[in-house]
Amino acid sequence: MTKHEPAFSVAEYQRRLSLVRGRMEAEGLDILFVTNPSNMAWLTGYDGWSFYVHQGVIVLPDADPLWWGRYMDGFGAHRTVWMSNDRVLSYSDDYIQSDDRHPMQTLAAHLGDLGGAEARIGVEKENYYFTARAMEVLSAELPQAVFVDATNLCNWQRTVKSAEELVFMRKAGAISSKMIRGLMERVEVGLPKNELVADIYRDALMGVDGDWGDYPAIVPLLPSGSDAAAAHLTWDGRPFQKDEATFFEISGCYRRYHAPFCRTVFLGDPPREMRHAEAAVARGIEAGLKAATPGNRACDVAIALKSELERAGITKTGRVGYAVGLSYPPDWGEHTVSLRETDETLLRPGMTFHFMPALWMEDWGLELTETIVIGESGPAECLCDFPRALVAK
C-alpha cells in the first residue's frame, strides 16, 4: 500500500489540532467528534467520496485523532491520514442500511472505551451527514454522556489560512480564472447550455500549469434572464438566447480548496440599468477591498460596498460574502464569517472570503465577485484574475 502524497506537512496538521484542542478546552469538551468531511480532511488529511455513509474523526485532548468509518474506507484512511494505521477504526458493512443495526453503535462503543460514557462530547448537530437517527442512536448507547452542539467549532479554527493553505487557494484561483476565460470565449447565442458546462468542467479538472483540478463542491450555476431569481436551478439543454444576461457562479478547486468566482455575460447590448449597476458594483468592490483590512470587521466590508450601491440608488439586502476554504459537497462556504452588517468578526491576515455583491433583478442578475485574502495590511488581495466587468458579446 502506497501512502498518497500528503496535502500538508505534519507541522501544519499539528497546528490545526492545537487550535481545535484549545477551543475544546475553552468549551469544556472532553471529546470532539466531527462528521463534517471538510473538518475530517482539515484535521487528518482524509479525502474520499465516502461521506454518504457514517464516518467521522474523534478528537482527544491528549492522543492522536482517531478516524472512524466504513471498513473499505479505512483503506482510504490508511492512504491519506497523517496518523498511523492504529488510529484508524472501522465497522463492517453489516451496519450499513440495516434495520436492526446502526454504525453509531460501534462509535459509541469506541467512545465508551475512551472513557466517554459520562463525558461532555461535542458533536456537529447541524452538519449535513450527521442525521437525526445518528444522534438518537448515540444518545441511546451513551445515556450518561452529555452531547454538546459543536457544529462550527472546527470551522471557526479554519478561518485564518496558513501559508501552506494560501498556496492551495491561489492554485484554485488560477483554475477559476481559466474557467471564466474559457466560458466567456465560448458562450454564444444558440449554444446549448449543457455544452458550455461540459467545457467548464473540462477546464476545471484539467487544472492549470500542472496543478490538477479537483471536483468543486457545487456544480456550475448559470441561470439566464429572469431565471436569475431562481439561482440554484441547474442547467438543461436550452440554448443561450439573444438579449439575455447569464451569470456564471463557478469555482476552481485544488485539493478541496475553492476560490469561487463569478462573472456575467449579456448576449447583445446590455440595458442601461444593468450598465449602471455594473459601474456601481465595480466601485463597491473597490471600496469593499479597501475596507477588507486587518483591524476592520466583516461588517465594515459590507457597509463599504452597500454605501457605494446606495449612492447609485441601489439597495442590496442580505449578506455580500462569506468565508471560503476547503470544502466538500453540498456547499463551499465555511459557515462562519459572513460579510454583513450584523457580523462584527475582526478581520485577520489570511482570512479568505468570496466577496459576492450579487444583484438579482426581475429580468437579469449581475454577479461580479472576487475571492479575496486579507493581507498583513492595506486592501485585500484578489485570488482570481479576469476583468471586473460585465461582458457584452
Next chain:
Amino acid sequence: MTKHEPAFSVAEYQRRLSLVRGRMEAEGLDILFVTNPSNMAWLTGYDGWSFYVHQGVIVLPDADPLWWGRYMDGFGAHRTVWMSNDRVLSYSDDYIQSDDRHPMQTLAAHLGDLGGAEARIGVEKENYYFTARAMEVLSAELPQAVFVDATNLCNWQRTVKSAEELVFMRKAGAISSKMIRGLMERVEVGLPKNELVADIYRDALMGVDGDWGDYPAIVPLLPSGSDAAAAHLTWDGRPFQKDEATFFEISGCYRRYHAPFCRTVFLGDPPREMRHAEAAVARGIEAGLKAATPGNRACDVAIALKSELERAGITKTGRVGYAVGLSYPPDWGEHTVSLRETDETLLRPGMTFHFMPALWMEDWGLELTETIVIGESGPAECLCDFPRALVAK
C-alpha cells in the same frame, strides 16, 4: 416567469402521490415530511442545488403537497413543481446559519397550521440532510406531535419505474455507454488521471443524441492498482502506469436518473488470475441476468452470481447490487433493495438495479457491471452497451 419543461406528466406525479399516500395510511401517518432531495424531486418535480439549506415537501392525505424551503429557492420551486404557486412556502434568510433561529421553526408553524400539533408525522430521520439539530428544533416546537421514522417510505415507492421513468433510465444508459467508450479510447500509460476525468465529465454533460447530460450524484471513481481496495478515493494528477489495472465507476445522468456502469482496463498483459476472474464474472453476470426475472427474489440474483464465482474458486462477500433510479449527491443508490442473500424482495417488472459483481483483490480490482431493468418475463435487460470484458491496452 417561465415554467421549466416538466420532467413528467401530471398523471405520473399523481401516480406517485397515490403510492406514497397509500403507504402513509398503512403506517398510520397523518403527515409525511420528506427532506431527501430525490424524494422531493420524485414527488413534485423540484430540481435545484439547494439541498445545502433546510427544505422539504409536506405530503398530506387530502391536499396537494407543499414545497417548503428558502425564499430564493421558492422561485426555483415556482418554475419546476407541478403544484400551483400557493403550494410553495418559504422562509427568509434570517433563519439561515443563525445562532438564535432555525428554519425548522417555520416548518413547525406550518405543520401546526395543518393540524399537525398532535399528529403522527413521518420524517426521514436517517436522511443526509435531516440534521440532528433539525429534529431537535421540530420536536421542541411541536412537543405533542409524534415523529415517526419514515426514512425510506418514499424510496420504496420508487422501486418500480414507470414507462416514463424507464425512458430516462435508457437515456442515462446511453450517456454511460458513451462515457465508457470515450475513456477506454483515451486511457494510456503516462496520461495524468485528472485529464482523463476532465474528458469523462465532458462526455457526461454533452450527453447523447440531443439528450443533454445532467451532473451525476457521485464523481467518477477510478482507482488504480492496489488503490482498488480504497475505492472511494478520488483522482489526482498522477499518470496511468504500465502493468496496472484501473476500474472506472461512472454514471451518465439524464434529468437526475442514473445508469451506473463500470468497466476495467489493464495497461499491459493482465495477470492470469485477473483473466480467470473476468471469465467467471462474465458467466456470473449471465446467470444473474437470467435469475433477475419477475417472481424471483433479489437474493436469487446474488445467489446465481455467487454460485458461478464459487465454481471458479472465487468467494465474493457482500452485496452484488442495489436499486438505482433518480438521485442527488452524495449517493446514487435508492437505499431500498440490495442484491444479496438476505434480501427477499420480490422482483417486479420495472425495477432497476446496478448489478455490481465487483472483485477487489490485493493488487487489482475488477469491476464489470451492468445497470439492468427487470422485464415482463425472461432475463433482465441491460441499459448500457459496451463489451462485457476487461480491456487490455
